[in-house]
Amino acid sequence: MISTDNLTMKYGETTVLDKLNLTIKPGELYCLLGANGAGKTTTINLLLGFIKPSSGSAIINGLVVAENVHKSKKNLAYIPENLMLYPNLTAVENLDYFSGIGGKSFKRQELEAFLEEAGLQADAFHNRISTFSKGMRQKVGIALALAKNASVLLLDEPTSGLDPKASNEFGILLQKLRSNGVAILMATHDLFRAKEIATHIGIMKNGQLKQEFVASEITLSDLENAYLSTMGFKEMAV
Amino acid sequence: MIRGTFLKELKELTRDGRVRISFIIVLLLLLAATWISKNQYEQTNEQHHQAETSERDIWEGQGSKNPHSAAHYGTYAFKPKYPLSLIDHGVDKFTGTSIFLEAHTRNEAQFSKATDQTGLARFGELTPDFVLLFIIPLLIVFLGYNAFTKEREMGTLLLLRSQGTPVWKLILGKWLSIFLPIGGTVLVLFVITGLVLSNLKDFGVFQWDSLGMMSLVYMAYYIVFINLILLVSSKVKKSGISLVISLSIWIMACLVVPKAASNIAESTHPYPTRQEFVANITKDQQNGLDGHDPWNKQARELEQQVLKEHGVDSLEQLPFNFDAYRMQKGEEHTAEIYFKHYNYLKTQFEEQTGLYRNLAVLSPFLPARFMSMAIANTDYATHWDFADSAEKYRVELQAFLNGDFAENSSFGEWSYRADASKWKELPAFEYDPPELNETVGRNGSNLMILSAWVLISFSLLFFTTKKL
The missing domain is CATH 1.10.8 (Helicase, Ruva Protein; domain 3)
Incomplete structure (x- = not known):
């Protein structure tokens, strides 16, 4: 299981992640959407223990990552963008x-x-x-x-740069892992893929989680509209 | 995990064509250098044996003659070639191979190999110590400079870090992947050298424990280099920068510091020039007893003193030949002068060596080089030891000859001839180099400095690298 509790990351005066609260249970695939700099990769880096949070905590399978940097990775797998x-x-x-x-x-x-x-x-x-x-x-x-x-899988834009066939195959593999009870967090720009494979979707902007959806309860166009309006492109939303 | 990293690194290294080629080149160089040295060693040893035998034959076959003529006829002390000089030639090339032993004069070793060479000698020689001290550290630089930077540049570090691997295990795996091939290869070559040496005819004072000690010194030297190069690779971000810094370390440690240390030592504790040295000895000799000159002031004083001691009025009444007695006293006086002036040289040499040892904190090359030469008996200290032994033998030789002359003739009897068999009574010159434990004891500070290099570089690598 993956969870964050008021997870905050600041670099000097700049807050790159602001009190993020997330819970991803076994068998769930959570897609984090957001523009570049929204805080997606920072969230993953905090969950991996690569950086220490300014406040709050990242928790993997009940272990606070910052306090159990090596132990928390025992049942965790990570696939970066490249x-x-x-x-x-x-x-x-x-x-x-x-x-x-x-x-x-x-x-x-x-x-x-x-x-x-x-x-x-x-x-x-x-x-x-x-x-x-x-x-x-x-x-x-x-x-x-x-x-x-691994009971936890963290993916940072894993399908970017993949051709549609490869991206589709990758999505099928993730579905398979999810159905095996793996808790998956995937940062992505790909709304279509997110809608297709995720159980939950969150939209981030400026370090904050602005909206959350259960994937089965939202259509692709509604998700697209929600994303564009969150990003401030209301005129582009249908 | 350490084993896994070691095997992975080894696979990567062996599959990298550049590494494979560099390793093969170094191996071939080392084998070629060892083979060349072995031939040289055999040739020199044979020449040494021949020269020693024929010189002894000449000495023993000089026939019936006056002992003082025999003293001027002289003989040679030949410096043996030691088995481990096959690995480290040290200063042998410059120090000379034989000392002419004659009356009244302490000669220096002559016929050094360097004097027989042309200007091409400035380009150096392919010797095992050159490969061991210069080329293998360079190979370590090429094997290790990108050990960590490549992980950063390839992006594999991200995946490594995500596995929750303790950094020290990664470092140790990488460390072993460089040390074991280098250490293993060098060790195998040392064993081969040992087998070759122990199977050579007349292999002299070869001892496996000396070879073992020498291999330990080289291992420590390589460990320091591996630690430093991996430390650099773990601290910098780019392979290019790591290579430049690593090469700078090699240049500083192997080239700059040793040469700078030589210059500093020579300018701080200079030797007198050859003219000064000879002039000082001549001055002291002129102010003392001249065994050849009965009218010399000190000779007259000696004459009076001896007459008084024996309670006689004339030299003819003495129970021995006073001419020979005076020559022996003159010889003893000259030996003291030589001792004094050579001792000054030795003091300067020891001061220089001390300074060198202090500067060894700047480069692991210096303690390793000193230890290697000392164990191979090719250092200056061993040469001094040999020269002192030869001088001791020369003094004993003069005492033997003057003693015979004094006891078997009377004053003024310059026509005295010793029997042709007399010369065989003189024991042949023999020199045994210092034992290993004596050498190690004498080089205790070098050993300590090299150990400190090992410990400090290990600590820096493992304790300052907490995160990659």
């Missing part, structure tokens, strides 16, 4: 290494099974990552989440 892996290692080797430093050890067949489950074609398992497209690398990221048996 997942970078070691180019001279193969997909299996990368997966082996990252799952290893995450505290898990697998046989080669098991690693291949995770990659297969993540949708990577079998003939790419033993190719070097330097030959992989972004979509293929993101699949290795998903395989890592599967290998770690």
Whole structure:
């Protein structure tokens, strides 16, 4: 489970995240929408413990992240916008290494099974990552989440730059993880994908969570209108 | 996790063509240097053996003659070539290989290899110590400069940090991935060298514990370099900057500091010039007893003193040949003068060495170099030790010859001839270099400074790098 309690981040006088309160339960996929600088990535960085909050707390599976930086990551997986892996290692080797430093050890067949489950074609398992497209690398990221048996998945604009087919495949994988009980937080600009895969959607602006929706209760056009009006583009809203 | 990082780094390094090529080049250089040195060592050892044998034959075969003629005829003390000089040539090239031992004069070692070489010698030689001291640290720079910066630049650091990995484990994994290939390769080469040396005929004073100690010194030296290069890589953001800083460390540690230390030591504690040195000795000799000159003031005083001691009126009444006695006293006086002036040189050398050791806090190269040369018995201290032994032998040789002359002839009997078999009674010159524990004890401060470098660089790497 992911939650934040009045999570606030300030850089000097500038507040980049203002008293954010979020709860994402197991089996939920929460999409955070917002323009650049809205505070989405800051939220993820706080949940990862990369930065310490000015006040409030980020909580992963009941552990306050700032107080349990290493422990809170045990069952957490993270896929950044551009997942970078070691180019001279193969997909299996990368997966082996990252799952290893995450505290898990697998046989080669098991690693291949995770990659297969993540949708990577079998003939790419033993190719070097330097030959992989972004979509293929993101699949290795998903395989890592599967290998770690992560109960929490944080994604920072993972579909940006993916072609529609790859983006769709990625969405299906996330749905699969969600249905397995993983709590997922995904920062994205992609309203269409958010509406399609999320259970909950939040819109952020200037570090504040302005609106929240249950995805099944809102249409794509209503979501688009809500987003545009929140961003201050009322004239563009239909 | 440490093992995982180590294996991952190793895979990456071996798959990186540049690293593979650099490693192979260094390995080939080291093998070539060792092979060249082995041949040189065998050749020099053979020459040494031949020269020593033939010189002894010449000494023993000089026939019946006056002992003082034999004293001027002289003989040679040959400096042995020690097995570990195969690895570290030290100052051997400049110090000379033999000392001519004759009456009245302390000669310096001559026939150094450097004097036989052309101007091309300025380009240096491919020796194992050159590869071990200069090239391998450079290889460490190329292996380690981007250890952490590449993670930042590739973006993999983000994923690493998200795994909740303690930083020290990552550092240790990366540290091992550089140390084990470097340390392992060097260790294997040391073992091969040891096997080669122990299988050579007449391999002298080779001892495995000396080789082991030397390998430990080099390991410590490499550990310091690995720590410093990884520290830089962990602190800076870009590989380019890390490479520049790492290369600067190498240049400072291996090139600038040792040369600056030489200049500082020489200007702070200068040796007298050759002219000054010779003039000072000549001056002291002129003011003292001349064994050859019976009319010399001190010789007359000695004559009076001896006559009084023996209660006789003339030198002819003495139970020994006073000419030989006077020459022996003159020899002892000259030896004292030489001792005094060479001792001054030695004091200056020790002052310079002390200053060098103090400057070793600026570069791990200095303590490692000193230790390596000392263990190989190719340092200046060993050369001094050899030169002092040769001088001691020269003084004993003169006493042996003058003693025979004094006891077996009477005053004025310059026609006396010692028997041809007499020369065999003189024991041959033998020199044993300092034992390992003596060398280590003498270099205690170097050992301490090198250990301090290891500890401080380890602490800096592991305790100041909390976050990547």
